[in-house]
Amino acid sequence: MGEIQIKNTLQGLENKYIKRELKDSNESKEQLFIQLDRNENNFGFSKQVPGAINQAISESYIYTNVFGEPLRTELAHYHQVLPDNILVGNGSFELISLIAQVFLDSTSISLTATPTFAWYRAASLLVGAKVKEIALKEHAFPLRQLIEQVDSDVKLIWLCNPNNPTGTYFSYHELNDFLKEIPENSLVVVDEAYIDFVTTNENYSVAKLIHKYKKLIILRTFSKIHGLAGLRVGYALADNSIIEQLFSFKIPPNTNRLALAAARTSLKDRTHYQYVQQAVNVEKKYYYDELSKRQIRFIPSVANFIMINFELDSEEVVAFFQTNHLLVRGGKEYGYDQWVRVTIGKHSENERFFKVLDQLIDRVKVKK
Ligand SMILES: Cc1ncc(COP(=O)(O)O)c(C=O)c1O
Missing domain, CATH: 3.40.640.10 (Type I PLP-dependent aspartate aminotransferase-like (Major domain))
Known part of the structure; x- marks a missing residue:
C-alpha cells in the first residue's frame, strides 16, 4: 500500500517555516534559548x-x-x-x-x-x-x-x-x-x-x-x-x-x-502599550548604533525586528548564534541569503546578541 500523500496541488509547496518549527520544537530549548527569531514581544504582556x-x-x-x-x-x-x-x-x-x-x-x-x-x-x-x-x-x-x-x-x-x-x-x-x-x-x-x-x-x-x-x-x-x-x-x-x-x-x-x-x-492598558512601544524604539536605536559602529548594514525598520546583512551565508550565522543559545531567523528562505532577521528583545538579550556577534566577527577575521 502506498503512503498517504497531500493533494497534488500542494505537492512540493509545503511551508518551510512550519518545517523549521517542527525541527526546532523542543520545550527545554524554549526555556534555555534567547528567542529573537519570531517577532514576539519579549517585553511581555500587561501586568493586568x-x-x-x-x-x-x-x-x-x-x-x-x-x-x-x-x-x-x-x-x-x-x-x-x-x-x-x-x-x-x-x-x-x-x-x-x-x-x-x-x-x-x-x-x-x-x-x-x-x-x-x-x-x-x-x-x-x-x-x-x-x-x-x-x-x-x-x-x-x-x-x-x-x-x-x-x-x-x-x-x-x-x-x-x-x-x-x-x-x-x-x-x-x-x-x-x-x-x-x-x-x-x-x-x-x-x-x-x-x-x-x-x-x-x-x-x-x-x-x-x-x-x-x-x-x-x-x-x-x-x-x-x-x-x-x-x-x-x-x-x-x-x-x-x-x-x-x-x-x-x-x-x-x-x-x-x-x-x-x-x-x-x-x-x-495604554501605559503598557506605550511602554512597549518606547522600549522597542530605545532598543532599536541601540541596534542601529551598535551595528553602525561595526559597519554592518541593516534595513531601518519601523517594526520590532530588523534585517541585518552579515555578508555571510545566513544559515551559518543562524547556526553560530544557535550554538550560543540565541535564536535568530535566516533570510535564505526568502531569498535574502546573507541577511538575518532579528527581533528586538530586552536590553540584556540585545547585549547578549552583540556579544555573540563580536565572537562571530572574531571568528571570521581568524578564518581570513
Ligand atoms: C505579518 C504577520 N501577520 C500575522 C502574523 C500572525 O499573527 P497572529 O499571531 O495574530 O496569528 C504574523 C506573525 O508573526 C506576522 O508576522
Whole structure:
C-alpha cells in the first residue's frame, strides 16, 4: 500500500517555516534559548492580564460569544467604527486562512510581494488558488508594480504593512492612492500586525479607509505589541458586507475566554502599550548604533525586528548564534541569503546578541 500523500496541488509547496518549527520544537530549548527569531514581544504582556485571566477561568465551561463580544464592541470604540465592521479571530493566521477560503478558488490569482509573511501564500495554495509574487523594491512593498499586475483574475491582494521581514512601511496616503487604482472586484488585505510599533500618527488612521473602500480588509493582532502571541487573538476590520461573508464561514466559537479576557484588559492598558512601544524604539536605536559602529548594514525598520546583512551565508550565522543559545531567523528562505532577521528583545538579550556577534566577527577575521 502506498503512503498517504497531500493533494497534488500542494505537492512540493509545503511551508518551510512550519518545517523549521517542527525541527526546532523542543520545550527545554524554549526555556534555555534567547528567542529573537519570531517577532514576539519579549517585553511581555500587561501586568493586568493574569488577573483578568484568573477571573475568566470560572466561566470557561461556557462557549465564547460567537462575535467575540464584548471585545468586538470595545475594538469598535477603539477604532471608531461599528461592531459590524469587526471580526474577531483566533489570531491573524486564522483570519488569513478564512479570507482565502471564502474568497479564493482554483480560478483565482492571489497577488502579493516577496519576501513577505509566508502565510498569505500557504493559505492561497491550500484553497487551490495561484499565487503571483512581485519582488520588493528597495526592500519595500512594490505598490506600483502590484497595480500593473491586477487583472480580473486577481481576486485578492495581500499587503503587509509594516512588511515582515523587511520592516519597511507605506503611508496612509500611499495606501489610499493604491486603493483608488484597484478595481472593485479585487479584495485588498492590509496586514497591520506590526503597525503599533510605528511611532507617527499614521498608526491609527488607516482603519477609517474601510468606510471608503468596500474591497479593503485590515488585519490586526494582539500577538505583537500586546504580547499575547500564545493566547491567539486577532481581528479583521472591513465593510460590514465583507465581515458578514467571513462570519458565515468562520468556526463559530473560534476564540477562547481566557484570550478574550486578556485582550480586553490589554486594550485598556495604554501605559503598557506605550511602554512597549518606547522600549522597542530605545532598543532599536541601540541596534542601529551598535551595528553602525561595526559597519554592518541593516534595513531601518519601523517594526520590532530588523534585517541585518552579515555578508555571510545566513544559515551559518543562524547556526553560530544557535550554538550560543540565541535564536535568530535566516533570510535564505526568502531569498535574502546573507541577511538575518532579528527581533528586538530586552536590553540584556540585545547585549547578549552583540556579544555573540563580536565572537562571530572574531571568528571570521581568524578564518581570513
Ligand atoms: C505579518 C504577520 N501577520 C500575522 C502574523 C500572525 O499573527 P497572529 O499571531 O495574530 O496569528 C504574523 C506573525 O508573526 C506576522 O508576522
